[in-house]
Amino acid sequence: MEEPLHESPSRSSLAINSGVDEREVFYIFDSDADGRLTPEEFREALRVCGAQITDEEFTNEILIEFGSQPNIIVFSSAVAVCRERNVDREAFKKLLNPLMSGDDTISRECLDYLLNRAKGTAGLPAFSEDEIAELLDVAQDSDGGSLRVDRLCDYLRLIRPPMLARNLSFGKSKLAGGLWLKCSTRAMATVNLAPGVVKHVPNREPYKGPLKACILDWSGTTADAHVLAPAVVFVEVFRKFGVEISMKEARLPMGLRKDLHIAKILEIPEVQERWRKIKGRPSTAGDVEAMFRDFVPMQCAVLPKYSTLIDGAADTVKLLKSKYNLQIGSTTGFTKVMVDILLEKAKEQGYIPDSSVAGDEVPNNMGFRPAPFMIYQNLCNLGVFPIESVVKVDDTVSGVGEGLSAGCWSVGVAGLSNYTDIDTLEQWETMPQSERERRIQISREKLNTSGAHYVIDTIKDLPVVIEDINSRMLNGDKPYVILNINGAICYQPTWRQGLPVKAD
Structure with a gap:
């Protein structure tokens, strides 16, 4: 018999068991009386319900691991945080029930009731603005303003220990001094089941081995600086x-x-x-x-x-092959006749990918980004599986999206990318350093918001990313999660994205 994806934790002490009225527990939620809950308003509910989580864990795990679009909380994810922190799911949902409307959002009537309560009464703790601000930026609904009970739980149910989510965007070969990146979760595809049918994902041993393949872009990543x-x-x-x-x-x-x-x-x-x-x-x-x-x-x-390799590209590829035993593939927006020219020139400079796939080499006209099929064709050519053992490296949003669509790790390269917006190499060479840095920062921010797991300045920084990914996968981390959400199987990539904040 298939086992459930997650076992329910034992019931713990909740505010509901302490004689606190269920509505009073949630009076603290909607401070602006707009009939919707914001991420910061959920933090208080966790505290009230006895969730065992510190401020640091909120910052380093929930914010970073599950940050998404602002101003929306889906209640089911809130339930999941409580489950992960030894707060019983059903008891937490019981707290929510008096507030629920027919479409599983918080009703205005219930919020009006809560807003009439004074903060800090009935034995409920008050929270500082800093505490509230640090909490959730999680799993909002698509309309930008509603909290849905049926989703939030499952988004946060798989919360993991904090990953070393430093942004490697300062050209340094170390995981330090960069920007913290948030992590987002978006549904790629859903298999809808009949009402009331619950489909459990069978348990399988996660892949905990090292990366097997690195799929590289051409212009702006390995050759043709600034595209x-x-x-x-x-x-x-x-x-x-x-x-x-x-x-x-x-x-x-x-x-x-x-x-x-x-x-x-x-x-x-x-x-x-x-x-x-x-x-x-x-x-x-x-x-x-x-x-x-x-x-x-x-x-x-x-x-x-324009076929000159970017500084360090050939040596980095050799290192990826020799030290990390990676096979090297390539994808591109160029056609095969163009790629053949690039391959010949790259070979003269010491770079020979093990596989190369152009857009017009994929059947049924499917060789376009962000569709994943050029990556998949590379993996067939290389004989590489599973997808989590693959990393895609690119300087464009669509190229990063190609990796995310495939379900593999995705790395953005900012320093010599398309987004530096250079007309000629001479323009770059004569440009003041301050202007160079300004343009590189624009490129970093663009790639940060693309969903890339990592953003680096040059391909020379890639070995540091490989080390970190290998370490994370050894602990069971994957570039995506598979969830069972109310009887529907959802495949969801997870990635780190923009609005970075300085690391301590």
């Missing part, structure tokens, strides 16, 4: 068709397959307005095809000029 090669050609292709675009506009969709990239540039309102003014009509799919036909030979012509 100049495609950007300059996009500008020239649009100019050939009579429409001027800036390098900044050319960069906006970077990381996508190049035909899709052209289509996305045309969706930029200012570009589309220029197109209409010049052509007298909106752009069409036929225009995209025509531009892409011209793009391919133009891109192939300039790629050798």
